[in-house]
Amino acid sequence: MEKNQKNERVTEILESAERFIRRGGFNAVSYRDVASDVGIKSSSVHYHFPHKPDLGVAVVERYSEKLLDALGDPSDPNEPVQERIARLGRAYAASLKEDKAICLGCILGAEISGLPQEVSDAVSAFFDRMIDWTELALAGAKGPTADARFILSSLQGAMVLAVTLKKPNHLDQTVRRLVQSLS
Amino acid sequence: MEKNQKNERVTEILESAERFIRRGGFNAVSYRDVASDVGIKSSSVHYHFPHKPDLGVAVVERYSEKLLDALGDPSDPNEPVQERIARLGRAYAASLKEDKAICLGCILGAEISGLPQEVSDAVSAFFDRMIDWTELALAGAKGPTADARFILSSLQGAMVLAVTLKKPNHLDQTVRRLVQSLS
DNA sequence: AAATACCTATCTATCAGTAGATAGATAAGC
DNA sequence: GCTTATCTATCTACTGATAGATAGGTATTT
Numbered sequence: 001m002e003k004n005q006k007n008e009r010v011t012e013i014l015e016s017a018e019r020f021i022r023r024g025g026f027n028a029v030s031y032r033d034v035a036s037d038v039g040i041k042s043s044s045v046h047y048h049f050p051h052k053p054d055l056g057v058a059v060v061e062r063y064s065e066k067l068l069d070a071l072g073d074p075s076d077p078n079e080p081v082q083e084r085i086a087r088l089g090r091a092y093a094a095s096l097k098e099d100k101a102i103c104l105g106c107i108l109g110a111e112i113s114g115l116p117q118e119v120s121d122a123v124s125a126f127f128d129r130m131i132d133w134t135e136l137a138l139a140g141a142k143g144p145t146a147d148a149r150f151i152l153s154s155l156q157g158a159m160v161l162a163v164t165l166k167k168p169n170h171l172d173q174t175v176r177r178l179v180q181s182l183s
Numbered sequence: 184m185e186k187n188q189k190n191e192r193v194t195e196i197l198e199s200a201e202r203f204i205r206r207g208g209f210n211a212v213s214y215r216d217v218a219s220d221v222g223i224k225s226s227s228v229h230y231h232f233p234h235k236p237d238l239g240v241a242v243v244e245r246y247s248e249k250l251l252d253a254l255g256d257p258s259d260p261n262e263p264v265q266e267r268i269a270r271l272g273r274a275y276a277a278s279l280k281e282d283k284a285i286c287l288g289c290i291l292g293a294e295i296s297g298l299p300q301e302v303s304d305a306v307s308a309f310f311d312r313m314i315d316w317t318e319l320a321l322a323g324a325k326g327p328t329a330d331a332r333f334i335l336s337s338l339q340g341a342m343v344l345a346v347t348l349k350k351p352n353h354l355d356q357t358v359r360r361l362v363q364s365l366s
Numbered sequence: 367a368a369a370t371a372c373c374t375a376t377c378t379a380t381c382a383g384t385a386g387a388t389a390g391a392t393a394a395g396c
Numbered sequence: 397g398c399t400t401a402t403c404t405a406t407c408t409a410c411t412g413a414t415a416g417a418t419a420g421g422t423a424t425t426t
Contacts (some may be wrong), residue, residue, distance in 0.1 A: 009401085024297020027210035031386065046387065046400055102293060106340075109284060109347040110293040114207020120347075127347050128197070144364035149344060149353055154333075157289075157340025161332060163291040170332055181327035181364065182345050192375085214412065226414080229378050235412065370425070377418070385410070394401070 010048055012038045017059050022101035025111050026056055026119065056108075056119035063104045067091065074136035082179045084137040085151060089175030092155050096171055102159040104129070106121045109156070127152075143182045151178055193231055195221045200242050208294050209239055209302065239291075246287045247309045250274065257319035258260035265362045267320040268334060272358030275338050279354055285342040288313070290338070310335075326365045334361055348358035 015039040031042040031052075038045075048054035070091055074084060095103060101134035108115065108123045115123070121166035134148035145151065161167070199220040203212035214225040214235075221228075234282070242316035253274055257267060280287060291298065291306045315332035328334065341357035344350070 023294075025205065025208045025294045027212065028294070028297045030384080032384075040401095041403060042386085043388080043404085047401065052386065063271050067375085105347075106343065107293045109343040110290045111206075111208045111211070111285065112343075112347050114211045122242065124347055127344065142358055147356075147360070149350075150337075150341075150357055150360055153340035153344040153353070154337040155340065155355065156343060157336035157338065158333075160289065160292040160295075160339060161336040164288075164307060167332075170336070172338065173330075174333055174336065177327055177330070179331055212409080216412075223375095224377060225412085226378085229413065230375065233413085371423085373419085376420105377416100378417085379400070379417100381412105381414075383411075383413105386408095387408075389405090389424085390403100391405100393401090395400080395402105396398090 009038070009040075009140060012178075013045055013048060013055075014059055017055055017101070018063060019101070021056075021059060022099065022104055022107060025107050026115055029031060029055070049172050053116040053118045056116065057122045058103060060104065060122040060126055061120065064122075064129060067095075068133060071114050071133060074133045075139060081141040083139060084180050085134075085182060086179050088134065088137065088151070089155060089171075089178065092159060093168075093171050093175065096159055096168060100119060100183065102163050103156060106156045106159055138182075145178050145181045146183075154178060186345045192221070193221060194224075196228055196231060196238075197242050197245050200238055201246060201287060202282070202284070204239075205282065205287055205290060208290050209298055212238070216254065232245060236299040236301045239299065243287065243305040243309055245293065247305075247312060249275045249311060251316065252276075254316060258314045258322060264324040265365050268317075269358060269362050271317065271320065271334070272338060272354075272361065275342060276354050276358065278350075279342055279345060279351060285346050286339060289342055293343075308313045321365075323356060324365050328361050337361060 013034055016034045017029050019035060020037075031045045034055075035042040035045050037167060045055075048060060071088060078083075079087075093102060105123060105126050108119070109127065112120050130152055131148045134152055138146055138148060138151075145154075154174060155171070155178070156173045162170040200212050200215045202220075203216060209295045214228045217238075218228050220224040228238075232241060251271055254271065259267075259349055262270075275286060288306060288309050291302070292310065295303050295306060314331045317335055321329055321331055321334075324335040328337075337357060338354070338361070
Protein backbone atom coordinates (compact mmCIF):
# COMPACT_ATOMS: atom_id res chain seq x y z
CA MET A 1 0.00 0.00 0.00
CA GLU A 2 2.59 2.53 1.00
CA LYS A 3 4.71 1.41 -1.90
CA ASN A 4 1.84 2.10 -4.25
CA GLN A 5 1.23 5.47 -2.71
CA LYS A 6 4.85 6.39 -3.06
CA ASN A 7 4.85 5.26 -6.61
CA GLU A 8 1.70 7.19 -7.32
CA ARG A 9 3.16 10.37 -5.95
CA VAL A 10 6.42 9.81 -7.78
CA THR A 11 4.45 9.19 -10.95
CA GLU A 12 2.50 12.40 -10.47
CA ILE A 13 5.77 14.29 -10.08
CA LEU A 14 7.27 12.69 -13.17
CA GLU A 15 4.18 13.36 -15.25
CA SER A 16 4.12 16.98 -14.20
CA ALA A 17 7.83 17.41 -14.88
CA GLU A 18 7.43 15.79 -18.28
CA ARG A 19 4.71 18.27 -19.20
CA PHE A 20 6.87 21.22 -18.22
CA ILE A 21 9.91 19.89 -20.05
CA ARG A 22 7.99 19.13 -23.21
CA ARG A 23 6.58 22.66 -23.17
CA GLY A 24 9.79 24.59 -22.75
CA GLY A 25 12.79 22.37 -22.13
CA PHE A 26 14.74 21.32 -19.09
CA ASN A 27 15.12 24.85 -17.72
CA ALA A 28 11.37 25.33 -17.89
CA VAL A 29 10.74 22.85 -15.09
CA SER A 30 11.23 23.98 -11.50
CA TYR A 31 10.77 22.25 -8.16
CA ARG A 32 8.27 24.90 -7.15
CA ASP A 33 6.14 24.60 -10.27
CA VAL A 34 6.08 20.82 -10.14
CA ALA A 35 5.27 20.87 -6.43
CA SER A 36 2.35 23.27 -6.75
CA ASP A 37 1.16 21.37 -9.81
CA VAL A 38 1.09 18.12 -7.83
CA GLY A 39 -0.13 19.80 -4.66
CA ILE A 40 2.84 19.37 -2.34
CA LYS A 41 5.81 21.46 -1.24
CA SER A 42 9.01 21.79 -3.21
CA SER A 43 11.03 20.18 -0.46
CA SER A 44 8.91 17.06 -0.86
CA VAL A 45 9.92 16.88 -4.49
CA HIS A 46 13.53 17.14 -3.36
CA TYR A 47 12.86 14.19 -1.08
CA HIS A 48 12.08 11.97 -4.07
CA PHE A 49 14.59 13.58 -6.44
CA PRO A 50 17.36 15.24 -4.44
CA HIS A 51 18.97 17.03 -7.38
CA LYS A 52 17.50 18.31 -10.58
CA PRO A 53 19.44 15.97 -12.84
CA ASP A 54 17.92 13.05 -10.90
CA LEU A 55 14.51 14.32 -11.85
CA GLY A 56 15.52 14.80 -15.46
CA VAL A 57 16.97 11.30 -15.78
CA ALA A 58 13.88 9.75 -14.21
CA VAL A 59 11.60 11.61 -16.59
CA VAL A 60 13.61 10.45 -19.60
CA GLU A 61 13.76 6.83 -18.46
CA ARG A 62 10.05 6.71 -17.72
CA TYR A 63 9.26 8.25 -21.10
CA SER A 64 11.54 5.76 -22.81
CA GLU A 65 9.77 2.78 -21.19
CA LYS A 66 6.35 4.21 -21.99
CA LEU A 67 7.11 4.80 -25.65
CA LEU A 68 8.82 1.48 -26.29
CA ASP A 69 5.99 -0.31 -24.53
CA ALA A 70 3.48 1.46 -26.74
CA LEU A 71 5.49 0.57 -29.85
CA GLY A 72 5.48 -3.12 -29.05
CA ASP A 73 7.31 -5.75 -31.06
CA PRO A 74 9.40 -4.32 -33.92
CA SER A 75 9.80 -7.65 -35.69
CA ASP A 76 6.37 -9.22 -35.83
CA PRO A 77 6.66 -11.49 -38.90
CA ASN A 78 2.97 -11.06 -39.76
CA GLU A 79 3.42 -7.34 -40.27
CA PRO A 80 4.84 -5.73 -43.42
CA VAL A 81 7.66 -3.25 -43.01
CA GLN A 82 5.52 -0.33 -44.12
CA GLU A 83 3.01 -1.05 -41.41
CA ARG A 84 5.72 -1.17 -38.76
CA ILE A 85 7.02 2.25 -39.67
CA ALA A 86 3.49 3.57 -39.97
CA ARG A 87 2.95 2.34 -36.41
CA LEU A 88 6.02 4.26 -35.27
CA GLY A 89 4.70 7.33 -37.00
CA ARG A 90 1.27 6.95 -35.43
CA ALA A 91 2.85 6.70 -31.98
CA TYR A 92 4.54 10.06 -32.49
CA ALA A 93 1.43 11.60 -34.02
CA ALA A 94 -0.74 10.40 -31.14
CA SER A 95 1.70 11.80 -28.60
CA LEU A 96 1.70 15.13 -30.42
CA LYS A 97 -2.09 15.34 -30.55
CA GLU A 98 -2.86 14.07 -27.05
CA ASP A 99 -0.25 16.04 -25.18
CA LYS A 100 -0.14 18.96 -27.60
CA ALA A 101 3.61 18.96 -27.16
CA ILE A 102 6.55 17.55 -29.05
CA CYS A 103 8.40 14.42 -28.11
CA LEU A 104 10.63 14.56 -25.05
CA GLY A 105 13.64 13.29 -26.94
CA CYS A 106 13.14 16.03 -29.47
CA ILE A 107 13.29 18.94 -27.06
CA LEU A 108 16.01 17.47 -24.88
CA GLY A 109 17.99 16.43 -27.93
CA ALA A 110 17.82 19.98 -29.22
CA GLU A 111 19.26 21.42 -26.02
CA ILE A 112 21.59 18.50 -25.35
CA SER A 113 24.73 20.59 -25.03
CA GLY A 114 23.14 22.66 -22.27
CA LEU A 115 22.01 19.69 -20.19
CA PRO A 116 23.66 18.18 -17.12
CA GLN A 117 25.82 15.24 -18.12
CA GLU A 118 23.60 12.58 -16.54
CA VAL A 119 20.53 13.87 -18.35
CA SER A 120 22.26 14.13 -21.69
CA ASP A 121 23.50 10.56 -21.26
CA ALA A 122 19.95 9.40 -20.59
CA VAL A 123 18.76 11.18 -23.73
CA SER A 124 21.48 9.54 -25.81
CA ALA A 125 20.48 6.16 -24.42
CA PHE A 126 16.86 6.88 -25.34
CA PHE A 127 17.86 7.66 -28.91
CA ASP A 128 19.94 4.50 -29.11
CA ARG A 129 16.99 2.40 -28.00
CA MET A 130 14.74 4.05 -30.57
CA ILE A 131 17.29 3.41 -33.29
CA ASP A 132 17.55 -0.23 -32.27
CA TRP A 133 13.78 -0.61 -32.47
CA THR A 134 13.62 1.04 -35.87
CA GLU A 135 16.49 -0.99 -37.29
CA LEU A 136 14.73 -4.19 -36.27
CA ALA A 137 11.51 -2.88 -37.78
CA LEU A 138 13.17 -2.08 -41.09
CA ALA A 139 14.70 -5.55 -41.38
CA GLY A 140 16.36 -5.26 -44.75
CA ALA A 141 13.82 -2.91 -46.30
CA LYS A 142 15.01 -1.04 -49.37
CA GLY A 143 14.41 2.48 -50.56
CA PRO A 144 16.02 5.91 -50.40
CA THR A 145 14.63 6.52 -46.93
CA ALA A 146 15.11 3.02 -45.50
CA ASP A 147 17.44 4.02 -42.71
CA ALA A 148 16.59 4.03 -39.02
CA ARG A 149 18.38 7.25 -38.19
CA PHE A 150 16.95 9.00 -41.21
CA ILE A 151 13.40 7.98 -40.38
CA LEU A 152 13.68 8.91 -36.72
CA SER A 153 15.32 12.25 -37.25
CA SER A 154 12.82 13.11 -39.99
CA LEU A 155 9.94 12.29 -37.68
CA GLN A 156 11.41 14.40 -34.91
CA GLY A 157 12.06 17.33 -37.19
CA ALA A 158 8.51 17.00 -38.48
CA MET A 159 7.18 17.34 -34.95
CA VAL A 160 9.11 20.57 -34.46
CA LEU A 161 7.82 22.03 -37.71
CA ALA A 162 4.30 20.87 -36.91
CA VAL A 163 4.17 22.71 -33.58
CA THR A 164 6.06 25.75 -34.83
CA LEU A 165 3.77 26.33 -37.79
CA LYS A 166 0.72 24.96 -35.98
CA LYS A 167 0.25 22.42 -38.75
CA PRO A 168 -0.26 19.09 -36.96
CA ASN A 169 -0.94 17.48 -40.33
CA HIS A 170 2.67 17.97 -41.34
CA LEU A 171 3.64 15.04 -39.15
CA ASP A 172 1.06 12.77 -40.78
CA GLN A 173 2.21 13.81 -44.23
CA THR A 174 5.79 13.09 -43.26
CA VAL A 175 4.87 9.62 -42.05
CA ARG A 176 3.07 8.98 -45.35
CA ARG A 177 6.08 10.07 -47.38
CA LEU A 178 8.47 7.93 -45.35
CA VAL A 179 6.24 4.86 -45.58
CA GLN A 180 5.49 5.25 -49.29
CA SER A 181 9.14 5.33 -50.28
CA LEU A 182 9.82 2.04 -48.51
CA SER A 183 9.78 -1.24 -50.41
CA MET B 184 31.57 56.57 -36.61
CA GLU B 185 29.43 56.52 -33.52
CA LYS B 186 26.77 54.67 -35.48
CA ASN B 187 29.29 51.99 -36.38
CA GLN B 188 30.43 51.62 -32.82
CA LYS B 189 26.89 51.18 -31.66
CA ASN B 190 26.25 48.58 -34.29
CA GLU B 191 29.41 46.73 -33.40
CA ARG B 192 28.47 46.52 -29.78
CA VAL B 193 24.93 45.45 -30.63
CA THR B 194 26.36 42.84 -32.96
CA GLU B 195 28.63 41.52 -30.22
CA ILE B 196 25.64 41.22 -27.92
CA LEU B 197 23.56 39.42 -30.53
CA GLU B 198 26.37 37.03 -31.40
CA SER B 199 26.90 36.17 -27.76
CA ALA B 200 23.18 35.70 -27.15
CA GLU B 201 22.92 33.48 -30.22
CA ARG B 202 25.69 31.25 -28.90
CA PHE B 203 23.96 30.85 -25.55
CA ILE B 204 20.58 30.15 -27.12
CA ARG B 205 21.95 27.60 -29.55
CA ARG B 206 23.63 25.81 -26.66
CA GLY B 207 20.68 25.50 -24.33
CA GLY B 208 17.63 27.38 -25.53
CA PHE B 209 16.07 30.72 -24.74
CA ASN B 210 16.22 30.23 -20.97
CA ALA B 211 19.93 29.52 -21.18
CA VAL B 212 20.76 33.10 -22.07
CA SER B 213 20.90 35.72 -19.34
CA TYR B 214 21.69 39.42 -19.36
CA ARG B 215 24.55 38.83 -16.96
CA ASP B 216 26.16 36.05 -19.00
CA VAL B 217 25.90 37.98 -22.23
CA ALA B 218 27.25 41.11 -20.56
CA SER B 219 30.28 39.43 -19.05
CA ASP B 220 30.85 37.60 -22.34
CA VAL B 221 30.91 40.89 -24.21
CA GLY B 222 32.76 42.74 -21.44
CA ILE B 223 30.11 45.22 -20.32
CA LYS B 224 27.52 45.43 -17.55
CA SER B 225 24.11 43.81 -17.71
CA SER B 226 22.39 47.17 -17.52
CA SER B 227 24.12 48.15 -20.74
CA VAL B 228 22.58 45.15 -22.43
CA HIS B 229 19.21 46.33 -21.14
CA TYR B 230 19.92 49.69 -22.70
CA HIS B 231 20.07 48.12 -26.15
CA PHE B 232 17.41 45.47 -25.52
CA PRO B 233 15.10 46.62 -22.72
CA HIS B 234 13.26 43.34 -22.29
CA LYS B 235 14.36 39.80 -22.90
CA PRO B 236 11.89 39.15 -25.74
CA ASP B 237 13.42 42.14 -27.57
CA LEU B 238 16.76 40.39 -27.42
CA GLY B 239 15.27 37.11 -28.58
CA VAL B 240 13.49 38.66 -31.54
CA ALA B 241 16.62 40.52 -32.60
CA VAL B 242 18.71 37.35 -32.44
CA VAL B 243 16.18 35.47 -34.58
CA GLU B 244 15.89 38.23 -37.15
CA ARG B 245 19.64 38.62 -37.45
CA TYR B 246 20.05 34.85 -37.82
CA SER B 247 17.35 34.79 -40.46
CA GLU B 248 19.07 37.48 -42.53
CA LYS B 249 22.45 35.81 -42.18
CA LEU B 250 21.22 32.40 -43.29
CA LEU B 251 19.15 33.60 -46.23
CA ASP B 252 22.04 35.78 -47.35
CA ALA B 253 24.35 32.78 -47.23
CA LEU B 254 21.85 30.68 -49.18
CA GLY B 255 21.66 33.16 -52.01
CA ASP B 256 19.35 32.85 -54.99
CA PRO B 257 16.99 29.85 -54.80
CA SER B 258 16.06 29.98 -58.46
CA ASP B 259 19.28 30.31 -60.40
CA PRO B 260 18.34 28.77 -63.78
CA ASN B 261 21.90 27.49 -64.34
CA GLU B 262 21.71 25.28 -61.31
CA PRO B 263 19.99 21.89 -61.17
CA VAL B 264 17.47 21.28 -58.42
CA GLN B 265 19.68 18.72 -56.72
CA GLU B 266 22.49 21.20 -56.43
CA ARG B 267 20.19 23.80 -54.88
CA ILE B 268 19.06 21.43 -52.16
CA ALA B 269 22.62 20.24 -51.67
CA ARG B 270 23.55 23.88 -51.14
CA LEU B 271 20.86 24.20 -48.48
CA GLY B 272 22.18 21.07 -46.81
CA ARG B 273 25.74 22.35 -46.91
CA ALA B 274 24.68 25.59 -45.25
CA TYR B 275 23.23 23.66 -42.34
CA ALA B 276 26.19 21.32 -42.17
CA ALA B 277 28.65 24.20 -42.16
CA SER B 278 26.73 25.94 -39.40
CA LEU B 279 26.76 22.74 -37.36
CA LYS B 280 30.47 22.21 -37.80
CA GLU B 281 31.63 25.79 -37.36
CA ASP B 282 29.50 26.69 -34.39
CA LYS B 283 29.29 23.17 -32.98
CA ALA B 284 25.66 23.88 -32.23
CA ILE B 285 22.38 23.17 -33.90
CA CYS B 286 20.42 25.68 -35.92
CA LEU B 287 18.69 28.46 -34.02
CA GLY B 288 15.33 27.70 -35.59
CA CYS B 289 15.70 24.12 -34.48
CA ILE B 290 16.14 24.79 -30.79
CA LEU B 291 13.66 27.66 -30.63
CA GLY B 292 11.17 25.68 -32.69
CA ALA B 293 11.45 22.81 -30.23
CA GLU B 294 10.63 25.01 -27.27
CA ILE B 295 8.17 27.21 -29.14
CA SER B 296 5.30 26.75 -26.71
CA GLY B 297 7.44 28.01 -23.85
CA LEU B 298 8.63 31.16 -25.61
CA PRO B 299 7.32 34.71 -25.22
CA GLN B 300 4.77 35.45 -27.94
CA GLU B 301 6.97 37.93 -29.80
CA VAL B 302 9.85 35.47 -30.01
CA SER B 303 7.67 32.60 -31.11
CA ASP B 304 6.20 34.81 -33.82
CA ALA B 305 9.70 35.65 -35.03
CA VAL B 306 10.58 31.96 -35.14
CA SER B 307 7.45 31.18 -37.16
CA ALA B 308 8.35 33.94 -39.58
CA PHE B 309 11.84 32.49 -39.92
CA PHE B 310 10.41 29.08 -40.78
CA ASP B 311 8.06 30.64 -43.31
CA ARG B 312 10.94 32.35 -45.04
CA MET B 313 12.94 29.13 -45.15
CA ILE B 314 9.97 27.29 -46.64
CA ASP B 315 9.55 29.98 -49.28
CA TRP B 316 13.20 29.67 -50.25
CA THR B 317 13.02 25.89 -50.46
CA GLU B 318 9.80 25.90 -52.48
CA LEU B 319 11.41 28.19 -55.01
CA ALA B 320 14.48 25.96 -55.06
CA LEU B 321 12.43 22.83 -55.68
CA ALA B 322 10.59 24.41 -58.62
CA GLY B 323 8.48 21.48 -59.72
CA ALA B 324 10.96 18.76 -58.79
CA LYS B 325 9.49 15.30 -58.44
CA GLY B 326 10.19 12.50 -56.05
CA PRO B 327 8.93 11.11 -52.75
CA THR B 328 10.88 13.70 -50.79
CA ALA B 329 10.32 16.69 -53.08
CA ASP B 330 8.50 18.82 -50.55
CA ALA B 331 9.89 21.95 -48.93
CA ARG B 332 8.52 21.25 -45.47
CA PHE B 333 9.64 17.65 -45.59
CA ILE B 334 13.16 18.57 -46.59
CA LEU B 335 13.50 21.31 -44.02
CA SER B 336 12.10 19.36 -41.11
CA SER B 337 14.23 16.36 -42.04
CA LEU B 338 17.34 18.52 -42.07
CA GLN B 339 16.48 20.01 -38.72
CA GLY B 340 15.76 16.66 -37.16
CA ALA B 341 19.03 15.39 -38.58
CA MET B 342 20.90 18.19 -36.79
CA VAL B 343 19.34 17.21 -33.48
CA LEU B 344 20.26 13.56 -33.94
CA ALA B 345 23.75 14.51 -35.07
CA VAL B 346 24.51 16.49 -31.92
CA THR B 347 22.73 14.08 -29.60
CA LEU B 348 24.61 11.03 -30.82
CA LYS B 349 27.76 13.01 -31.60
CA LYS B 350 27.60 11.81 -35.19
CA PRO B 351 28.08 14.95 -37.29
CA ASN B 352 28.12 12.74 -40.38
CA HIS B 353 24.47 11.93 -39.93
CA LEU B 354 23.57 15.35 -41.29
CA ASP B 355 25.69 14.84 -44.40
CA GLN B 356 24.15 11.42 -44.97
CA THR B 357 20.70 12.92 -44.63
CA VAL B 358 21.49 15.59 -47.20
CA ARG B 359 22.72 12.90 -49.57
CA ARG B 360 19.55 10.84 -49.15
CA LEU B 361 17.33 13.85 -49.71
CA VAL B 362 19.22 14.97 -52.80
CA GLN B 363 19.46 11.49 -54.33
CA SER B 364 15.72 10.90 -54.19
CA LEU B 365 15.02 14.10 -56.11
CA SER B 366 14.52 14.04 -59.86
C1' DA C 367 32.95 81.02 -30.83
C1' DA C 368 30.80 80.06 -26.67
C1' DA C 369 27.07 78.44 -24.10
C1' DT C 370 23.26 75.64 -23.64
C1' DA C 371 20.65 71.70 -24.16
C1' DC C 372 20.10 67.15 -25.56
C1' DC C 373 21.49 62.29 -26.83
C1' DT C 374 24.16 58.01 -26.42
C1' DA C 375 26.27 54.54 -24.09
C1' DT C 376 27.93 53.15 -20.31
C1' DC C 377 28.44 52.69 -15.24
C1' DT C 378 27.07 51.71 -9.98
C1' DA C 379 23.74 50.22 -6.97
C1' DT C 380 19.74 48.07 -5.97
C1' DC C 381 15.23 45.67 -6.22
C1' DA C 382 11.75 41.90 -5.87
C1' DG C 383 11.18 37.42 -7.51
C1' DT C 384 12.61 32.82 -8.22
C1' DA C 385 16.12 29.15 -8.70
C1' DG C 386 17.89 24.77 -6.48
C1' DA C 387 19.00 23.11 -2.18
C1' DT C 388 19.19 21.96 2.97
C1' DA C 389 18.15 21.45 8.05
C1' DG C 390 15.07 20.19 11.29
C1' DA C 391 10.32 19.17 12.95
C1' DT C 392 6.25 16.33 12.52
C1' DA C 393 3.21 12.60 11.86
C1' DA C 394 1.95 8.05 10.10
C1' DG C 395 3.04 3.05 9.23
C1' DC C 396 5.25 -1.01 10.23
C1' DG D 397 12.08 2.59 17.08
C1' DC D 398 13.07 2.94 12.63
C1' DT D 399 11.46 4.33 7.98
C1' DT D 400 8.74 7.03 4.89
C1' DA D 401 6.82 11.05 3.42
C1' DT D 402 5.64 15.25 4.23
C1' DC D 403 5.95 19.90 6.27
C1' DT D 404 8.09 24.77 7.80
C1' DA D 405 11.67 27.73 7.46
C1' DT D 406 15.58 29.24 5.56
C1' DC D 407 19.85 29.87 2.63
C1' DT D 408 22.64 31.50 -1.20
C1' DA D 409 22.85 32.41 -5.98
C1' DC D 410 20.90 34.18 -9.87
C1' DT D 411 16.97 36.18 -12.68
C1' DG D 412 15.16 40.25 -15.30
C1' DA D 413 14.59 44.87 -14.46
C1' DT D 414 15.05 49.82 -12.90
C1' DA D 415 16.88 54.27 -10.98
C1' DG D 416 20.22 57.53 -11.01
C1' DA D 417 24.93 59.20 -12.07
C1' DT D 418 28.50 60.17 -15.46
C1' DA D 419 31.27 61.14 -19.44
C1' DG D 420 31.50 62.24 -24.20
C1' DG D 421 29.42 63.58 -28.51
C1' DT D 422 25.98 66.36 -31.24
C1' DA D 423 22.91 69.95 -32.20
C1' DT D 424 20.92 74.40 -31.33
C1' DT D 425 20.92 78.86 -29.78
C1' DT D 426 22.85 83.05 -28.69
